[in-house]
Structures are given as C-alpha cells and as structure tokens.
Amino acid sequence: MATTTDQQLVLARPRAPRRPAARRNNFELYSWMFMRISGMALVILVLGHLLIMNILDGGVHRINWGFVAGRWASPFWRLWDLLMLWLAQLHGGNGLRTVINDYARKDATRFWLKMALYVSMVLIVSLGTLVIFTFDPNITN
Template sequence: MSVTTEPIIAAPRTGRIDPKYLRSKGSSGSFEMLTWLFMRLSGVLLVVLIFVHLFSNLMVGDGINGIDFGFVAGKWADPFWQFWDLALLWLAMLHGTNGVRTIINDYAERDGVRFWLKMILYVATVVIIVLGTLVIFTFEPCLVDGAGNLLEASPAFCETR
C-alpha cells in the first residue's frame, strides 16, 4: 500500500480558471460596477426613507391605530409626502429588482431560462412602478357622488376645500 503526499483538494487559485468566468477583452465591467454602487447608495438612502416613513406613520399621532384612509389622504394632500413615498417606491423596487437580477444571473444556468426570468422580473417591476406612481399622483381623497356632493366617508379636511 502506497501513501501519496499529494493533497486531495487543490489549493485555491492554483488551478486554471474556467473560461466562462473570464471577462472578454471588450468588457470593462462598468455596468456591474454601477449596479454595485447603486445598491450601496440606494441602500443607505432607503434606510433613511424607511425610518422617516415608519416614524411619521407610527410614532406621530395615534400610532398604528390612527392609520386609515383619512390618514393617508391627509398625508398625500402634501406634495412633500407624495414625492417621499414615490422615492421610497422607486428606490425599493429598483433596489430589489437589481438584487433579484443578480440572483438570477448567479443561479439560472441556461441562457434561455435566465433571459425569461429576467424579462418577467423587468415587466413586473415596470408594472408595479407605473401603477404605484399613478396611485400616488391620481389619488383623490375627497369622494363625491354623481351630483358632485361630498360623501360622508370623505376625510374632514375635504369640507374646507
């Protein structure tokens, strides 16, 4: 019986790199570098946006018991909060989409599967961003009937309009 002194597992970085992992000569990797940078910057900004959102909704006023249609209507009557929530929506969706895109690139082995998963992801992202933006900017809190009379379910501030 002979004993070999050769290691069973090769030491890291000693073997040849698989050609599919090598960058082509024309590729500078700038897109991936920009998405990496976007993830870091948007992550920091999202932390600020989320904590201010949570503080203004849960700590100010009646807390969670005060959140209802009238609360959202009153908040979105101010353009500042409309743009705040819009920035939160857009950054969260783009940040999440980029993260899922990276996961798809890492784990989907076949090109066709990778392509269709990313297409579904992009379509879903566009639909959610468009619908969310429309909701924020077309939201009408003052409910009226066919004759133009204010409904009872409308928030109190609608009577002063």
C-alpha cells in the same frame, strides 16, 4: 510520486462568467454603486416612514382615508412615498437580477427569469406611481 506542479488541478471559479463578455462596460460597477447609495437612502426613507406611520401620534390606529388624504395633500409626502417606491423596486430588482445571473445555469432560463422580473418591476412601479399621482382626497361616495 507526483508533485503539485505535476497535478494541475482545475477548479471551477465561482461567479466566473460562463461565456466571454461581448463588450466591456461599467454596468456592473454602476449597479454595485447604486445598491450602496439606494440602500442608504432607503434606510432613511423607510425608517422615517415607519416612525411617522406606526409610532408617532397614536400609531396605526389613526391611519384611515382621512390620514392618507391629509398626508398626500402635501407634495413633500407624495415625493417621499414616490422615492421610497422607486428606490425599493429598483434596489430589490437589481438584487434579484444579480441572484438570477449567479444561479440560473441556462441562458434561456436566465433570459425568461429576467424578463419576468423586468415586466413585474415595470408593472409595480407604474401602478404605484399612478396611485400616488392620481389619488383624489375629495372623492365622493
């Protein structure tokens, strides 16, 4: 009869790296800390945005070109929306990067999924930032 010491069970460790780390750094620690801090900031930014845009002063029925032009006339609201855009994109992209690392089995698949993620993040942040900074409330038809 075999004992437990005789039977060496080898179980795959979930989330264990498939290859040894080439270098040691604290990127994952900083990434984890960023997720917590940006998540708290996003709660404040998004709830404030929802309160102002959807609940106060008539709700969504008052939102039109004039409302956006009046709101973005203030640097405070442009900064608010810019922070919300950047933090939401970086927070979501970092979370998706973690999912890709956890579930993509092949190195090539992981690489191309991350490249698609990074390209889409840069495009969305660039386009959103361009709109926020170049919005002209005095446009004529």
